[in-house]
Amino acid sequence: MTEIVDDVRRAVRWLADNADELGFDPERIVLVGHSAGAHLAAMVMTKADAPKLAGAVFLSGVFDLEPVRRSYVNDDAKMNAEEAKTNSPALLAPAVICPVHIYVGDSETEEFKRQSQLMHDAWCQKVPACTLSVLGNRNHFNIVFDLTLLQSRLFNRITATAKAGCNVTDLAAMKVFDQADKLACERAKFQMPEGVIYLDGNSLGALPKAAPVRVKEIVEKEWGEGLIRSWGEAGWYKKPLELGDRIGGLIGAAAGQTVVADSISVNLFKLVCAALEMRSGRKRLITDESNFPSDIYVLQGIERILPGVEVKLIGRDGSLDELLEDSAAAVLLTGVDFKTGACLEMQQVTERVQASGALMIWDLAHSAGALSVDLDYINADMAVGCTYKYLNAGPGAPAFLYVASRHHAVARNPISGWFGHKDPFAFDADYAPADGIRQFLVGTPPIVSYGALEASLDIWEGVSMTDLRTKSMAMGDLFIELMEALDPSYGFTLVSPRDASKRGSQVSFRHKDGLAIMRALIEKGVIGDFRAPDILRFGFTPLTLSFEDIWQAVNILNDIMKTGRWRDVSSDRGAAVT
């Protein structure tokens, strides 16, 4: 059943009038309006003869939120076009009468898509920058202004809050989200100082409460009492592989391919040299100019000591495809960009790189514990990542390294230390690599640090990656939405992708006075970080944050900007912000 009517009021009336025939309950209609749509929706709701709806949610910038809310709560205060125009520069007043194309049916069908497109096209003629759609099924109906909402978790949150009768950006809505949050119970497993909203778990994860207990046990019992016997009796010798397998569970790596050792930088050196040896004759190494500097520096170090090796940077020297034309040995890329939070299509990139004959090495520093990674499934060759960021294993905790088992017979560790030896305790004068992934160990592993990692992995064991990713995307969406509702004169520009599926678990905004603003935020207990020259970075760790935290953080930022307090804060680059 389809019908084209000429404005949103008639659309809702039409739905209500035809509810019986359409087979849904008119009182379950939820009206969702965004920007200009919010005004239209408000007008519908304030009409004396408006049909009874389950709820209405209006999303709007600061300029237009208040008049909308007034017109909604006060039946008399019908907002006319004049009033709306005065109150709201963002309002698309000429489009108050807009075409609404109604389609009721299954939202999965091709016909639905076709109808949505027709509707979209009709709306675009009037307001090119805006989109509109009407979604429906047998017992639930939404009018959605702005198709982009559909791609985000925002859409689900909107309907949840509509049912609870509050606005999606209200503090009350945060309580609704927090109550529905499946991961809310994880927060109590971490220690967090009073008065701190920690948005930097992407740089240094929070402390699991069980970590000091486990570390104390290792120090006092295993070391203090067990002494050297603990290499065997407490299982120290096996730890690098055992913990590697546990991390493997978080990155889609079957057992026997991951070890925990050294730092990312050192592990990269090992893997890149191994890759050069495996692709003998090929001398080119490729990474991105926007990669984390240490990754680039390690390649440059290898370029210096190995004759003929050349490092090429995507961006500075050409595109990935261009650089792959000249037989590369290996490509090193970071799954989630450390500054912008943009994430790469790991499977696609891996395929392209391997098709050229090069090996694909992934840096998972901002992916492990932030989103789903499936190294085996995407057929990655090698990977590295750290445990002190999203994995919460503490400062200086060792990194991990992955080599796909199909390469174990030929991949050789250039730092051939005794812990990678076939039989370290034979103390043979000649090096012979251990079988499998063990040969990528170098020296004595950091057993005390492993304790904190174990405590953290115990928490991760019970976490569903799907729940984690869903919450992470919802938090990022909410943060962007709240930031963009602030006074535009504050001057923040979104740097991260708006589409949550193209983002890791962080959101960055650009501001020319970013350093001073971040310092002012930190003074007020909101800890994010700053990346030169002008990026404010906010990490959203689903295990330790609530939706209310995010709301409060933006509220505090608003206060700092409104009062200009950040101007009193020193903005020379000292040690305060990392």
Ligand SMILES: *Cc1c(COP(=O)(O)O)cnc(C)c1O
């Ligand atoms: C954090 C980070 C590192 C850190 O490397 P370490 O050698 O472990 O200190 C490396 N690469 C990327 C992409 C990072 O984000």
